[in-house]
Amino acid sequence: MKRSTIVVFVAILISALVSGQPPQSAPLPAETGPAAGTPAVTNAAVPQLTAEDLTAFLDGIVPQQLDRENIAGATVSVVKDGKILFAKGYGYSDVKTKAPVSPEKTLFRPGSVSKLFTWTAVMQMYEQGKIDLDRDINEYIDFKIPDAFGKPITMRHILTHTPGFEEQVKDLFSTEPTTDLGGYLKTHIPMRIFPPGTTPAYSNYATALAGYVVERISGVPFTQYVDENILKPLGMVNSTFAQPLPDHLAPNMSKGYRLASDDPLDFEMVSAFPAGSMSSSATDMANFMLAHLQDGKLGEASILKPETTKLMHERLFGLDPAAPGMAHGFYEESQNGMRIIGHGGDTIAFHSDLHLIPEKGIGFFISYNSLGKGEAPTREMIWTAILDRYFPYTKPAGDPAGAEDEIQKIAGNYMVSRRSETSFFRLASLLGQASVVPNADGTLSIPALTGSNGQPKRWERIRPMTFRDVNGQDLLIFKPDANGRLQIVSQYPFMTFTQVGLADNGKVLMPVLVISLSIMGLTLLLAPIAWIIRRRYGHRLEWTAKELWTRRAVWGVFALNLISVIAMAGLLTYALSNIDFFGEKGKVWFWAVQIVGILGALGTLVVMYNAFLSWKRGTGIWRKILSTVLVLACFGFLWFGYAANLFVLRSTY
Numbered sequence: 001m002k003r004s005t006i007v008v009f010v011a012i013l014i015s016a017l018v019s020g021q022p023p024q025s026a027p028l029p030a031e032t033g034p035a036a037g038t039p040a041v042t043n044a045a046v047p048q049l050t051a052e053d054l055t056a057f058l059d060g061i062v063p064q065q066l067d068r069e070n071i072a073g074a075t076v077s078v079v080k081d082g083k084i085l086f087a088k089g090y091g092y093s094d095v096k097t098k099a100p101v102s103p104e105k106t107l108f109r110p111g112s113v114s115k116l117f118t119w120t121a122v123m124q125m126y127e128q129g130k131i132d133l134d135r136d137i138n139e140y141i142d143f144k145i146p147d148a149f150g151k152p153i154t155m156r157h158i159l160t161h162t163p164g165f166e167e168q169v170k171d172l173f174s175t176e177p178t179t180d181l182g183g184y185l186k187t188h189i190p191m192r193i194f195p196p197g198t199t200p201a202y203s204n205y206a207t208a209l210a211g212y213v214v215e216r217i218s219g220v221p222f223t224q225y226v227d228e229n230i231l232k233p234l235g236m237v238n239s240t241f242a243q244p245l246p247d248h249l250a251p252n253m254s255k256g257y258r259l260a261s262d263d264p265l266d267f268e269m270v271s272a273f274p275a276g277s278m279s280s281s282a283t284d285m286a287n288f289m290l291a292h293l294q295d296g297k298l299g300e301a302s303i304l305k306p307e308t309t310k311l312m313h314e315r316l317f318g319l320d321p322a323a324p325g326m327a328h329g330f331y332e333e334s335q336n337g338m339r340i341i342g343h344g345g346d347t348i349a350f351h352s353d354l355h356l357i358p359e360k361g362i363g364f365f366i367s368y369n370s371l372g373k374g375e376a377p378t379r380e381m382i383w384t385a386i387l388d389r390y391f392p393y394t395k396p397a398g399d400p401a402g403a404e405d406e407i408q409k410i411a412g413n414y415m416v417s418r419r420s421e422t423s424f425f426r427l428a429s430l431l432g433q434a435s436v437v438p439n440a441d442g443t444l445s446i447p448a449l450t451g452s453n454g455q456p457k458r459w460e461r462i463r464p465m466t467f468r469d470v471n472g473q474d475l476l477i478f479k480p481d482a483n484g485r486l487q488i489v490s491q492y493p494f495m496t497f498t499q500v501g502l503a504d505n506g507k508v509l510m511p512v513l514v515i516s517l518s519i520m521g522l523t524l525l526l527a528p529i530a531w532i533i534r535r536r537y538g539h540r541l542e543w544t545a546k547e548l549w550t551r552r553a554v555w556g557v558f559a560l561n562l563i564s565v566i567a568m569a570g571l572l573t574y575a576l577s578n579i580d581f582f583g584e585k586g587k588v589w590f591w592a593v594q595i596v597g598i599l600g601a602l603g604t605l606v607v608m609y610n611a612f613l614s615w616k617r618g619t620g621i622w623r624k625i626l627s628t629v630l631v632l633a634c635f636g637f638l639w640f641g642y643a644a645n646l647f648v649l650r651s652t653y
Contacts, residue, residue, distance in 0.1 A: 046390065046391075046392060047389055047390060048390070049080060049085070049362070049390045050085075051085050051086055054078060054085065054086045054386075055086060055088070057385075057386075057389060058076065058086070058088070058382075059088075061382065061385060062074060062076070062090045062382065063090055063091070065378060065381065065382070066090060066091045066260075069370075069372035069373050069374075069378055070259045070260050070261055070370070070372050070373050071091065071257075071259075071260055071368050071369070071370040071371075071372040071378070072091055072092050072093075072095050072255070072257050072260035072369050072370045073089065073090060073091030073092045073093055073101040073106075073254060073260075073368070073369045073370070074089070074090045074091060074101065074366060074367065074368045074369070075088075075089045075090070075101050075103050075106060075108050075254075075281065075282040075366070075367050076088055076089075076090070076103070076282060076364075076365065076366045076382075077103060077282035077283055077285055077286040077289075077363075077364075077365045078286075078362070078363065078364050078365075078386075079286050079289050079290050079293065079361075079362065079363040080360075080361060080362050080363075081361050082290060082293075082294055082361065083290075084283060084286045084290075087103035087104070087282050087283050087286060088103050088282075089101025089102050089103045089106055089282070091260075091369075092260075093106045093253075093254035093255060093369065094254070094255050094264075095255070095257070095260055095261075095264075096264075101254065101369075102252075102281070103281060103282035103283050104238070104281055104282075104283045105238055105252045105281060106252055106253075106254050106281060106282075107238060107239075107245070107249060107252050107253045107254060107279040107280060107281055108254050108279070108280065108281070108282075108350055108352065108367040108368075108369060109256065109268065109276075109278070109279055109347050109349070109350040109352075109367075110278055110280060110285070110345045110350065110352040110354070110365075110367055111276045111344075111345025111346045111347045111350055111351070111352055112204075112207075112275065112276045112343060112344065112345035112346070113278070113285075113343050113344070113345040113352050113353070113354045113365075114241065114274070114275065114276045114277060114278035114345065115207050115274070115275060115276070115329060115343060115345075116288070116329060116330065116343050116354065117226055117230055117241075117278060117288070118207055118210055118211045118214070118222075118226075118274040118275070118329070119159060119210070119312070119328060119329025119330070120230055120292075120303060120304065120312070120329075121211070121214045121222075121225060121226055121229065121230065122155065122159070122210050122213070122214060122329070123304060123308050123311075123312050123328060123329075124229060124303065124304060124308075125213075125214060125217055125218075126155075126308065127304065127305050127307075127308040130217050131155055131213065131217065132155070133154060133155045133156040133159070134154050134155075134156055135154060135155070136152035136153070136154065137152065137153045137154060137155060137158065137163075137209065137213070138152065138153075140213040140216060140217065141182075141185075141209070141212060141213065141216065142182065142216070143182075143185070143186045145189060145192075145209075146189070146192070148164070148192035148195075149164070149192065149194075149195040149196065151195060151196050151197070152196070153192075153196050153206075154196070155210065155213070156197075156316065157196045157197055157206075158203075158206045158207070158209065158210050159210075159316060159326070159328045159329050160197075160200065160316050160317035160326040160494075161200045161201060161202050161203055161206065161326060161494040161495075162194075162196060162197050162198065162199060162200055162201070162317060162326075163192070163196050163203060163206045164192045164193060164194035164195060164196050164198070164199065164201065165190040165191070165192060165193070165201065165203040165205055165206055166190045166191050166192075166193045166201070166419065166420050166421045166422060167190070167201070167202075167203070167418050167419050167420045167425070168188060168190045168204075168205060168420065168423075168652055168653065169420075169425065169582050169653065170188065170582055170583060170587070170652050170653050171184070171188060171271050171582070171583040171584070172204065172270065172271055172272060172582065173268055173269060173270060173271070173348075173579040173580060173582070173583075174269045174270075174271050174580050174583060175266070175269060175580045176269065176580075177243045177244055177269055178243075178269070178271055178273075179221060179223070181208065181211065181212050181215060181221075181222060181273065181274070182212055182215075184208070184271050184272065185205070185208060185209055185212055185272075187652075188205065188652055189205075189652075190203070190205050190652070191421065191422045193421045193422070194417070197317075198482055199417050199481070199496065200317070200319070200326065200417060200493060200494045200495050200496055201417040201418045201419075201494075201495055202418045202494040202495050203418075204272045204275040204276065205272060205275075207272070207274055207275040208272035208273070208274045208275045210274065211273070211274025211275070212274070214274075222241070222273070222274055223240070223241040223242050223273070226241055227240065227241070229303070230288075230303055231284075233298075233301040233302070233303055234284075234287045234288060234291055234298050234301060234303065235284075235287055235298070235301075236280065236284040236287055236288065237284070238252065238280065238281040238283075238284050239278065239279065239280035239281065239284045239285075240278070240279055240280075241273055241274070241277050241278050241279075242277075243267075243269050243270065243273060243277050244267060244269075245267070245279060249279070252281075253267070253279060254369045255369065256268065256347070256348070256349025256350055256369050256370070257349055257369060257370040257371075258348070258349065258370065258371050259370060259371070259372065259373070260370050260372075265348060265349050268347045268348060268349065268579075270347070276345060276347065282365060282367070285354065285365040286363070286365065289354065289356060289363030289364075289365060290363065291303055291304075292309060292312075292313070292356060292363075293356060293358060293361050293362075293363055294361075295309050295310070296308065296309040311328065312327065312328040312329065312330070313327050313328070313330060313341055313356075313358055314327055314328070315327055315332060316328055317493075318332075318493060319477075319479075319487075319489045319493075319496060320477050320479065320489045322466070322475065322477060323475065323477050323489045323490070323491075323493065324491060324493045325493050326493050326494060327341055329343075330342060330343060330356075331343060331492075331493045331494060332493060333355070333491070335384070335387055335393075335473055336387045336388070336391045336392070336393035336473070337391075337393050338357055338359065338360070338387075338391065339357075339358075339359070340355050340356065340357050341355075341356050341358065342354045342355035342356055344379070348371075348579065349369060349370060349371065350367060350368065350369055351367070351368045351370075351371060351378070351379065352365070352366065352367035352368070352379075353365070353366055353367075353379045353383060355383060364383060364386065366379060366382055366383070380452075381452055384472075393473075395468070395473060398460060398461065398462025398463065398468060399461065399462060399463050400442065400460060400461050400462075401461075402461070402464070403442050403443075403460070403461035404438075404442055406461060406464070406465060406478075407436075407438045407442075407444050407461075408438065410436055410444075410465070410478045410486060410499075411436050411437065411438055411444070412435070412436055412499050412500070412505075413433045413434070413435050413436075413499070413500050413505050413506060413507055414433060414434045414435075414436065414487070414488055414497035414498060414499050414500065415429055415430075415433050415497065415498055415500050415504065416429060416432070416433075416434070416495055416496075416497050417495045417496045417497070417498065418494070418495040420645075420653060422645065422648065422650065423645055423648065423650045423652065423653035424568075424590065424594060424644060424645050424646050424648065424650075424653060425645075425653050426643070426644050426645045427644035427645070427646065430504060430506040430509055430643055430644055431506045431509075431510060432448075432506070433500065433505075433506040433507070434446050434448050434449075434488070434497050435447060435448075435507065436488075439458060441458075442460075442461075443458040443459055443460050443461075443467075443470060444458070444459045444467060445457065445458055445459065446459070446476075451469075451471060451472070457469050457470070457471070457472070457474070458470040458471075459476055462475075465477065465478040465479060466478075474490075474491050475490070475491070476488055476489075476490055477489040477490075481496070481498060485498050485499055486498070486499040487499065503639075503643065504643055509639065509640050509643055509644075510640075512636040512639060512640060513565075513636060513637065513640040515633070515636060516632075516633040516634070516635075516636030516637045516640070517561070517562060517565060517633075517637070519629060519630065519633040520558035520561055520562055520630075520633055520637075521558075521562060523554075523555070523558055523630065524555055524558055524559060524562070527555060546613070547610075547613055547617075550606065550609060550610045550613060551610060553603070553606045553610075554603075554606060554607050554610050554630060556603070557600055557603030557604070557606055557607055557634070558600075560596050560597070560599050560600035560603060561597070561600035561601075561603075561634075561637050563596055563600075564593055564594070564596040564597030564600055564646070565597075567593045567596065568590075568593050568594075568597075568646070571586065571589055571590060571593060582653075587651065590653070591649055594646060594647065594648075594649055595649075597641060597646050597647060598647050600637070601637070601638055601641060601647055603634075604631070604634040604635070604637075604638060607630050607631050607634045608631055608634075610627055610630070611624075611627035611628055611630065611631045613627075614626075614627040615627070
């Protein structure tokens with residue numbers, strides 16, 4: 001998605017920070033499961049996945065990718081048949097000193113890949129009989145998640161990202177370390193906007209809540225529990241959830257960058273730390289993958305029983321049988337005819353993926369220490385290249401009949417389920433909507449979903465209400481939700497997209513706002529010019545004192561409206577470079593800007609009164625029309641502000 005406006009930046013922030021954002025444009029499921037499609041070439045011609053061949057292959061593409069995308073460094077590990085097949089670092093962990101990346105020692109931040117350790121800890125408690133996946137989560141904690149929809153939230157809902165929480169970014173990152181997980185959770189409870197078990201909506205808060213349950217049941221801090229029960233048994237000596245890093249690990253931490261050519265960023269503190277605070281090396285992550293691929297065992301160590309490991313990898317929730325679903329924390333993928341489970345993760349600087357192919361005993365981990373230019377889906381490209389080389393696949397033919405009629409039916413704007421619904425951050429959901437656009441060749445596009453060339457993917461119909469990437473295997477399935485609204489079931493099983501009506505259509509709201517503010521701005525700009533012209537030619541307006549002061553009040557209202565929008569954009573711009581500003585530090589400022597907007601919204605009454613005076617007095621038609629246009633401009637501002645919750649003051653957002 002192009003980052004052409006500040007609001008789009010915010011939408012990306014909400015979707016990515018310590019998130020489970022999957023591989024960029026992550027693989028979608030094959031049409032009919034593992035048996036679908038045919039091999040692209042004969043087995044004799046397929047390269048074998050050996051250490052030698054994989055090394056030569058990755059050495060040929062990863063350095064080029066780092067250079068092309070302006071990424072400082074990457075770390076990669078691949079496991080197969082119970083051992084580490086490949087582990088290597090590329091580029092630099094510190095650009096200034098040219099320090100190389102070591103797969104054994106250099107620590108990267110895998111972001112939400114950390115969640116797999118939290119889910120593993122939960123399943124350890126489950127197999128010990130200490131957690132019931134279907135029990136009200138309130139019975140495990142020392143505070144209460146407010147009732148909603150007449151149903152409790154359970155651990156099963158949390159594992160599948162269906163507790164129904166809205167998105168929340170306040171205090172997600174901080175410049176100050178915190179170990180008080182309970183304190184954070186008690187003061188940052190999100191609103192519940194969906195009935196539990198119905199709508200996938202990714203939640204860092206819910207994962208942190210699961211970590212708190214582990215902490216309370218075990219009687220030790222979450223970070224200590226993971227260290228003693230997962231990291232140490234697996235020999236992951238270069239891994240930790242601790243923030244800041246322990247003294248013996250801090251020298252090994254890679255610096256993080258937006259671009260390799262930029263200055264490094266500060267170490268990122270994650271307040272909801274079970275959701276994304278881990279630091280680890282590629283070989284340590286390889287040990288974790290090996291344990292999950294070997295029934296929970298690594299050598300003599302065991303972190304899960306075989307039956308628990310099998311259960312953890314099983315599908316637990318999905319919106320459509322042909323689409324990927326959620327396992328017990330892992331999310332499903334399916335590519336090249338194989339079922340894959342894994343997780344992605346992002347902080348501001350680090351971007352990572354972990355994939356497991358249980359049936360083949362293969363695991364893949366990659367992490368970058370820079371976002372890069374963002375012009376290509378870097379992680380997807382490497383993983384897809386590996387799959388296509390060693391497990392080639394031919395897509396089955398589709399059925400394009402009826403595509404034109406279906407595309408016309410499904411065209412429109414769609415809002416993501418992972419969103420803020422009750423705070424001013426709803427503006428990101430409004431302006432970051434996915435647009436389904438018909439193409440002249442009978443395909444459809446969603447501009448936000450781009451391919452490796454940076455251009456929007458084209459999607460072709462392959463069966464009723466199901467579309468496939470023309471140049472890939474990803475699927476989009478269109479089907480009604482529980483309320484009868486059309487939704488997109490995509491490769492992201494932890495969120496969905498629902499078609500919006502006119503009132504919430506970002507493609508309508510943004511032009512309305514721009515036109516409204518333009519009218520207000522021109523009014524303020526032309527008012528002093530008109531005064532100068534009248535003074536120059538000695539022309540006096542035949543206005544009463546009431547009309548004069550009302551007109552001046554209108555100018556004040558317009559100034560408030562313009563200030564509120566410009567200031568909000570400025571605060572968001574600043575916060576994106578100073579992430580702790582999305583916390584208590586910035587709350588007063590956001591509130592102040594919102595109060596200005598509220599005053600401007602109330603001032604609509606003044607603008608309406610001005611129009612009333614114009615029409616009552618029987619002045620010229622142009623003055624009547626102008627006063628009416630000014631009222632409509634205020635209504636446009638009110639519509640946008642109401643839809644984006646700009647007039648709602650909340651302590652969390």
